[in-house]
Amino acid sequence: QAKTYELAMITDIGDIDDKSFNQGTWEGLRDYAVEHKITHKYYKPTEASTDAYIAAIDLAVSSGAKVVVTPGFLFEEAIYIAQDKYPEIMFILLDGVPHDANYENFKTGPNVFPVVYAEEHCGYLAGYAAVVDGYRNLGYQGGMAVPAVCRYGFGYVQGANDAARDLGLAKGSIKIMYNYSGDFADTPASQTRAAGWYQAGTEVIFAAGGKVGNSVMSAAEAANKAVIGVDVDQSAESPTVISSAMKGLATMVQYGLKGFYAGKFPGGEAVTVGAESNAVSLAPFSTSKWKTFSQADYDALFAKLANGTIVPEKDLDRTNPTELKLDYVKLTFVE
């Protein structure tokens, strides 16, 4: 007879070590489970389809899962269906809200806790900090143009724009190269693109694309330039990483689990979490390499995001950043 596992995670197309949704989620779940000695396991679906995700959820449930954590918007349809199929099972859906295939019906049952991150917040922090720190030539290297990746980028350019304005720089004095690589892989192409940018004058690249970041770091090492990491504190991966824009995947997973074991599962409604709930941040100053950007600058900026003084644009309909209002930034969108 097979063992049972109380906490389950289903991976999306990525692996549990994708430096992104899957990894952050899994680490949060694992750490919580280990600490509280709860059986836990992750499952890989046979393919990236709604049916396959449901089959994986079925497998998890039949193997004893009480809480199923699903990272990524790819699970939106599957959870939409599964929440009714398994009313007694709790679902934590990161980065998405349950709906049907045509976005006609949205529903979040009491057993679903959907969390959407305000990546534009930490992207904003990164862009702002970079300009305050003296960088004028910036780059944004996204992976696939999925919503989270776009939000990071949007926040980043707006942060840079606002910092230039606040510093009293001339209009158009900040240059930003902006691109989605189209994959999440470390390839010679991504390394070359970054190397080209650095050669052409770019000083720092915010790399938000899983392993694409490794290629950017590699190019930065060769060119002696800087990188801003993503999702988790990536300072250990390369000396070129001056900071990272982080989102608390683990925090929210553990928040949900804590609630479940306390009998107060926070389901029924989607939450968007950003600075106000301390779910996003920059990497701590202890591991960062800012020259002039200070803890005080950071705290002040963070407070503004948290209390809603600053609300970065994050319109999901657009992957294209050129429609943002940017006076101080000369943006080159490499389509």
Place this chain on the structure above:
Amino acid sequence: MDMLYLLLRQTMYFSIPLLIVALGGMFSERSGVTNIALEGIMVMGGFTGIYFINQMQSQMSGQWLLVLAIFIAMAGGLLLSLPHAYASVNLKADQVISGTALNMFAPAFVIYIARMIQPSGIANVSFKNTFFIHEVPVLCDIPVIGDILFKNTYITTFLGFFILIVSAIVLYKTRFGMRLRACGEHPHAADSVGINVYKMRYIGVMISGVLAGLGGLVLTVPISTEFKGAVNGYGFLALAVLIFGQWKPMRILWASLFFGFMQTISAAYSAIPFLLNLNIPSEFFKMTPYIATLIVLAFSSKSSKAPKAVGQPYDQGAR
């Protein structure tokens, strides 16, 4: 001008691994064994080499570490090429079968192994790149060449050219090379003059294993800071370069440089103002290396021919 030099240097990151792996494939195919397993072998070599660096980098760093890792990667590739040789030579199997099997096997295997042997069960093997050479003393002052080859480079680039020269000499100027080619053209003829076709084919495949394994490492070092069981189709591209290069060393060099340069342009166009201002979607830039290759092939393939016996299992008894 600096941008041009950068592009040429970047070209090496595409071209050198393709060159090394395609040369490896050349030895295998020239001996008569199709090697579609290059992709899998690269993965294996990349993994062993990078894992070695990962383990040793606390004790040592720089060129010596890389040199050792090169040998380890070669050994890794060699190891994986053996089953291909066994199936192709001893079992007289369809040579595409074992190649396909190895391509499927290697990524899964190295991820599985990485999860087993790494403390946190993580499949990514990370490494610190301490191998970059900013300038090669003296040589970097040579005009043009110095800027292209001897600045911001890796020893693997020179290794690539070294392997090219050795390969061309071995293939055309040595007894071994002549016998190897005979086995790929007409194994029965080779056999009838006392050449051990099986042995030559084993060696051919093993060389391809060594070089493809090395290629996996050479590909990864300059472009990432970790390795996770994938070389993203480079093995198949090397196969394409091998065919593009018509199974001949010098042509393989030109093919890999051509393809590498086109790839570089398509990746770095956004840093080149006049290309950027064309306002062409990136997908079209990404397509150009492949379309250009097709066009060049269309004009240059009339006389192209593969080694005659490639892909055919050698059976002494057959007529």
Place this chain on the structure above:
Amino acid sequence: MDYIIEMLNIRKEFPGIVANDDITLRIKKTEIHALLGENGAGKSTLMSILFGLYKPEAGVIKLRGKEINISDPKTASHLGIGMVHQHFKLVEDFTVLENIILGAETVKNGFLKMDEAKKKVMELSNRYKLYIDPDAKVSNITVGMQQRVEILKMLYRENEILIFDEPTAVLTPQEIDELMDIMKELSKEGKSLIFITHKLEEIKKVADRVTVLRRGKCIGTYNVEDVTKESLSEMMVGRKVQFTVDKKDITPGETIFEVKNLSMKTKGSTKNTLNKISFKVRKNEIVCIAGIDGNGQSELVYALTGIRHFDEGQILVHGEDWTKKSIRYRNSHGMSHIPEDRHKYGLILEYSMAYNLILQTYFTDRFQKRGFLKNDSIHEYADGLIKKYDIRSGQGAQTVTRSMSGGNQQKVILAREIDKDPSIMIAVQPARGLDVGATEFIHKKLVEQRESGKAVLLISLELEEIMNLSDRILVIYEGELVGDLDPKKTTIQELGLYMAGAKRDEVKA
């Protein structure tokens, strides 16, 4: 008795056939020992065993009285055994020189020393009058030169025991004579020779003793002086064989096949491969194109059969212009073609014999219906031909053609081409590699064609065949027709002069 080689009680099986059944062969030192046998008798197999290519299931091989184990050709070579194979074993992409030294290279630290090797090869070449161009690629040289390369390969290795597997099948009369002289010379120098041939007069000419095989079994070994051609052939096939063909006297009828001013250019050369070739073949006529190999015969045949395009000229069949007709049209409107290279053009070796027998007729209503093959009809048809043409193989119509002996493969082609009942038959070396029985058979078939009112165009290198069969001889030399001779009024010597280009006439269609 002082035997240098003894093969005792050798047995070798292939799937479905015992190729060598308890065969014993003893070779004396310095003798020329002929090995004779019909197609598929097991000659090549026996020699391949001696040369280490096959391992026998039973039997012992002794060299100078000592039992030896020849595990591979390398061992054979070390023991001084060399072999010229029936199907040449040359690397086409290599030069002549590279082919000769392959496997026995002169090297220094693993690097080739081609100059030394070349010197040695040229010495041998001059000494034995085996003229070659050391730097030519094998793919560009004539079959005759390839033969010489094969012989040089053996001599280069300084072998003591030389096996010649049908070396004369593709040579011109002059070349054959030269080869005979070389063989005698070699035996005088102390080498022992094994010589496989189907041509009995060659055996009479050079061999000291002869061993006859039949269907895998040894019939006996005889002194050549003691046997006649007739008795040999009887031993070989088990019945009497006729050497000359009875031909009725018929006056040729109307023209069936006509070629006008056919020319084919050579790539990168001003000289034409074929130059203004014109001739006619009439009803009830066998016209022979004679010539030394490499004078444009192959190209002419490719042009006539539609395999290769040519630049100028016209082909007429029954007055109809066929110049631009497809191969399919030619195949199905009365042209048959027995190709020179049976492996390259004649057969699909991976297909069964049955499928090869319908290679040009699979689309006819007899073998297909609405695009579907009628396998029953096909096999029935194949079985009929196999019987009619005595084609021998392991598994009948199902046999994979690759596994058949050369002679029987040739019979498959013959059966197919003759059975099409063509009005014009183009036969290139149809008896190449066939035993006397089979040769007699094919010759008879060609004459039958002629007598049933068909036209036959025969391209051959064998003068005897030419003189025997043809009603008219056209001589081709350097891509041009240089003689139109009547075999009854011509001698072999005269024909030889035309072929060598020493004599020429204006030839008009």
Place this chain on the structure above:
Amino acid sequence: MSNRNSMNQFFDRLSRKKGTGSFISSLVAIGIGLIIGLIILLISNPREAFAGFFTMLIGGFNDGTRSFGNVFYIATPIIMTGLAVGFAFKTGLFNIGASGQFIVGAYVAVLIGVKLPQLGGFQWVLGILAAMAIGTIWEAVPGLLKAYLNVHEVIASIMMNYIGMFMVNYLIKQTVLNVYTNRSLAVAPTANIPKMGLTAIFPGSSINGGFLIAILFVILMYIILEKTTFGYELKACGHNRFAAKYAGINENRSIILSMAISGMLAGVGGALHYLSGAGVYIEVVDVLAAQGFTGISVSLLGMSNPIGVFFAGIFIAWLQIGGFYMQRYSFVPEFIQIITAIIIYCSAASLLIRNYLELRQLKKDENLTADSDGDTADIVNVENQGGDK
């Protein structure tokens, strides 16, 4: 006794049939591969090895009819790409470009599925037809290049893979992009291939009429290759292009047609997958479609024979489903890939096994003819020996 005899005769006839030898040898290869797989399982986790192995073996039985249906669902596209690769193999060509054909086929099917709901019940049919057309064109390009310009089909197909992938990524962005997910939009319900009653047999699974369509193509390809003059021509070209020319077969036409048909099959695979109604969308990502490469494995395992490809596709899907359920134990899914690879590798040995079987058959035949009169004594003898041991 007589019963046993007729049984023997039956098996004798069976083993003499052409395909049977290769079928048995494939089974042996699979057996060997599975045993090696079990050994690996035992090494990595002895406690759960047998349970896990069993789970893998029963594949489609793990979750009743549902997992069974899912085996067929997963098999459908890889049968199609397997057919594509196998068909080209049969004619001596290596179509390594099934990925490209698959994805362009998928794109046009999805495009029609999204944009033309007014077609109603005809929508999915048109989707498949369009995929056939574009797949045909896509691989006809390497075919043409090969036939007229002697470009090696492997390199041309590899290039076409990438061109197809980037082209589709671009076109999706222009036409049917779901900006929320960076994937293609959902197709209209009428664009999904009808279930054709299959969900009644396999409730809860993703199976749909696409599976039946794949079967249709399997049968069609089998007939074309084995029963028709067209197949005869194609195979002739594959084996010996010179002899084919000699026979009056238009070699260039055969190359182009063979590649085109191969491309068509892979294109249909793309349509069947993305019109399956299982909630799959084309992802805008710079990664080649995996089904194209799986197709190579499937076709090799099936020895390029359409029927063989069919069973090979199901077999690989079976393992995949088995592997999925193996996650009940502590086995990572990479295992399945490792084991499948080993089985494919072992199928390389099937030639050896087949030869062995044939040899045995021949020996048997010989014995029969050799001592057809006095064989009873022999048999007694053999049995005695057996008894002694």
